[in-house]
Amino acid sequence: xxxYQKQFRILVAVDCIIFGFxxxxxxxxxxxxxxxxxxGKWSLMGGFITERENFDRGGARILKQLxxxxxxxxxxxxAFGHPxxxxxxxxxxxxxxxxxxxxxxxxxxxSNYHAEWFPVKKIPKLIFDHSNMxxxxxxxxxxxxxxxxxxxxLLPEKFTLPQLQSLYEGIFDTEFDKRNFSxxxxxxxxxxxQKDKDKESSKKGAYYYKLDKRRYAANxxxxxxxxxxxxxxxxx
Amino acid sequence: xxxYQKQFRILVAVDCIIFGFxxxxxxxxxxxxxxxxxxGKWSLMGGFITERENFDRGGARILKQLxxxxxxxxxxxxAFGHPxxxxxxxxxxxxxxxxxxxxxxxxxxxSNYHAEWFPVKKIPKLIFDHSNMxxxxxxxxxxxxxxxxxxxxLLPEKFTLPQLQSLYEGIFDTEFDKRNFSxxxxxxxxxxxQKDKDKESSKKGAYYYKLDKRRYAANxxxxxxxxxxxxxxxxx
DNA sequence: TAAATAAATGTAATTACAACACTTATTATA
DNA sequence: TATAATAAGTGTTGTAATTACATTTATTTA
Numbered sequence: 183x184x185x186y187q188k189q190f191r192i193l194v195a196v197d198c199i200i201f202g203f204x205x206x207x208x209x210x211x212x213x214x215x216x217x218x219x220x221x222g223k224w225s226l227m228g229g230f231i232t233e234r235e236n237f238d239r240g241g242a243r244i245l246k247q248l249x250x251x252x253x254x255x256x257x258x259x260x261a262f263g264h265p266x267x268x269x270x271x272x273x274x275x276x277x278x279x280x281x282x283x284x285x286x287x288x289x290x291x292x293s294n295y296h297a298e299w300f301p302v303k304k305i306p307k308l309i310f311d312h313s314n315m316x317x318x319x320x321x322x323x324x325x326x327x328x329x330x331x332x333x334x335x336l337l338p339e340k341f342t343l344p345q346l347q348s349l350y351e352g353i354f355d356t357e358f359d360k361r362n363f364s365x366x367x368x369x370x371x372x373x374x375x376q377k378d379k380d381k382e383s384s385k386k387g388a389y390y391y392k393l394d395k396r397r398y399a400a401n402x403x404x405x406x407x408x409x410x411x412x413x414x415x416x417x418x
Numbered sequence: 419x420x421x422y423q424k425q426f427r428i429l430v431a432v433d434c435i436i437f438g439f440x441x442x443x444x445x446x447x448x449x450x451x452x453x454x455x456x457x458g459k460w461s462l463m464g465g466f467i468t469e470r471e472n473f474d475r476g477g478a479r480i481l482k483q484l485x486x487x488x489x490x491x492x493x494x495x496x497a498f499g500h501p502x503x504x505x506x507x508x509x510x511x512x513x514x515x516x517x518x519x520x521x522x523x524x525x526x527x528x529s530n531y532h533a534e535w536f537p538v539k540k541i542p543k544l545i546f547d548h549s550n551m552x553x554x555x556x557x558x559x560x561x562x563x564x565x566x567x568x569x570x571x572l573l574p575e576k577f578t579l580p581q582l583q584s585l586y587e588g589i590f591d592t593e594f595d596k597r598n599f600s601x602x603x604x605x606x607x608x609x610x611x612q613k614d615k616d617k618e619s620s621k622k623g624a625y626y627y628k629l630d631k632r633r634y635a636a637n638x639x640x641x642x643x644x645x646x647x648x649x650x651x652x653x654x
Numbered sequence: 655t656a657a658a659t660a661a662a663t664g665t666a667a668t669t670a671c672a673a674c675a676c677t678t679a680t681t682a683t684a
Numbered sequence: 685t686a687t688a689a690t691a692a693g694t695g696t697t698g699t700a701a702t703t704a705c706a707t708t709t710a711t712t713t714a
Contacts, residue, residue, distance in 0.1 A: 184453075184454040184455055184506055185506055185507055186429060186466070186506070186507060186509075189429055189466045190466075190469060191427035191428055191429055191430075192427055192428060192429075192430045192467070193422060193425055193427055193428075194427075194428045194430070194499075194510060230422070230425045230426075231428070231499065233426060233501065233508070234501050235501065236499045236500045236501060237497060237499040237510075240499075258496060258497065260494060261473060261494065261497040261512045263430075263467070263472045263473040263476075263512070264472045265469065265470050265471065265472060270421055270422070271421055271422060272469070273422075274430060274473075276497045276499070342692090343692085343693090344691080344692075359672075359673070359674080360692085360693085360694095361673090361674085361675095361693085361694070361695080362671080362672065362673085364693080364694080365694095365695095366671095379692095381680085383691080384679095384680085384690065384691040384692065385679075385680040385681045385682085385689080385690055385691070385692095386678070386679045386680050386681090386690075386691055386692050386693085387679075387680075387691090387692080388691080388692060388693090389692085389693090407670090407671090410671080410672070578661090579661085579662090580660080580661075595703080595704075595705080596661085596662085597662085597663070597664080597704090597705085598702075598703065598704085600662080600663085601663095601702095602702095615661095617711085617712095619660080620659065620660040620661065620710095620711085621658080621659055621660070621661095621710075621711040621712045621713085622659075622660055622661050622662085622709070622710045622711055622712090623660090623661080623710075623711075624660080624661060624662090625661085625662090643701090643702090646702080646703075
C-alpha cells in the first residue's frame, strides 16, 4: 500500500465539554491540567487520540477516565485547528460535549484529576482555545435543546416539572410561564407521573416524573417546541 | 516550550462536499482521484492540511483549487476519524460542505481535475468513507435549510419563485402548495421583485427576484418556516 | 382565434400559541 | 388549632400562524 510520504503529520486530541445541572445552575466540569505547557491551569478534560481509536471512542474514553461514566449522551461539537492553538506543537482537537447527571458523577469521581464544577456563567480563564470551545458548546446546547428533548440527560431518573423548567430557564436565560411550559411538556407524552413527591423545595411538594424510556428513545430526533417564539428568536 | 514526545501524529485532510443546483436537481461535484491508493476512482475534492492553515482556510483553498471560486458559503460538517478509513495510512478528515452557484463554476472550472456533477440521487461508489460524508452533508443541508435561508446560495443572482420552490422540493423530496410557499417566502421580505421575467420555462414567464442583500446578511441566522409541519417532522 | 401551458393570486377554516390568576396542599408559627 | 406563608398545580380566551383549496392571467403556438 502506498504512503503519503511528503505530508506532515499532526497531533490529534479530543476535548470534552461536560455539562451538569445541580438543580439551580448549569455547570461545566473542568480539570487542572497535569502536563506542560500550562500545567496547573484550568482546562477541559482531554487527551490524545490513540492509534486504534476513532473520535467517538476517544471522547467516551476521556469522559470515562474522569467521571467513571459510560453510556452517556455525547455529541461531536466541532474540530478546532488553528495552527497556534497549542503553543508547544501543532495539535488539532475534536471537541465533544457530554450531558451527565451530576449526581451520578459524584459517586464515581476519579480523584487522580483535580476536577471541579463551574457555573457556565463563571468559567475561569482556560488554556488554549478552550474558552471558545465552551462558548460553542453552550451555543450548540441552546440550539439543539430548543428543538430536541436532550435536556433530560442532565436530570436524575426522577425529577419534577419545576426542576425541568428551571433547567430550561437557565439555559435560555429567561423565564417561562409555568402553565404553558407544563402543557407543552405534557403534550410530548414523554413523561410518566410518579406517585411520590419531592418535598425538599416546597411545602406542598412537586410530583416526580420519569421519562417514558420507549417514547424517549423513539423521539430523540423528534421536534419539540418548548421554547416560546420570541425567546427562540432572540437567543439562538 | 515542552513537546509531547510520546504521542503519535496523524495525517489531517479536508474534504469538501460541493453542492450545486442546475434548476432541476441537486448535484454534488466529484473528482477522479489522482493519487494512490484508489487512483482513478470517484472521490470528494480534498487535500491535506498545510502547516500554517486552519480548517476553514484549508477548505476554502481546496474549493478554490477545483472551482476557482472564493467567498463561497462553507460550513464545517464533521470530523471523520475511523482508524481504517484510509487503508494506506491513518488519516483523519474534516469535512466541509459548500453551496455554490453551479453556473459560476462552469466558467472557472479547473481542468487539471477531472470533475463532474452527479445528481445526489445517483452518486457513484466513492473512495474511503466519502459516501458517509455525502450522506451526512445531505442530512445537514436538509436540517439547516429547514430553518435558515441558505438555499439561495445555490441559485444565480436572479432567480424565479418556481425555481426556488423546485429547489426546496428537491431537497425535501416532496411537493409544496405554491400559494403557501410564495406567501411564506414573501413574508421573509428577503426578495426583491425584478421587472423582467424568465421566459425559458413557461410561456407566461415568471418574474425574476434578487436577494435583498442587506436583509439577507442580517438574517442568515434567523429562523424561517418554509417547510410545512408534517414534512419537517418526517424528513429531518 | 382557440388551445395549451405555467404563473399568479385570495379566502376561509383550523390549529397552535401566548397571555393571564386563582386554588390547593402543606408546613410553620402565632 | 387557626392563620400565614410558600410553591405547586391547573383552564380559558383571544390572537396569530398555518393549511387547504380553485380560478384567472399572460403568452405562445397550432
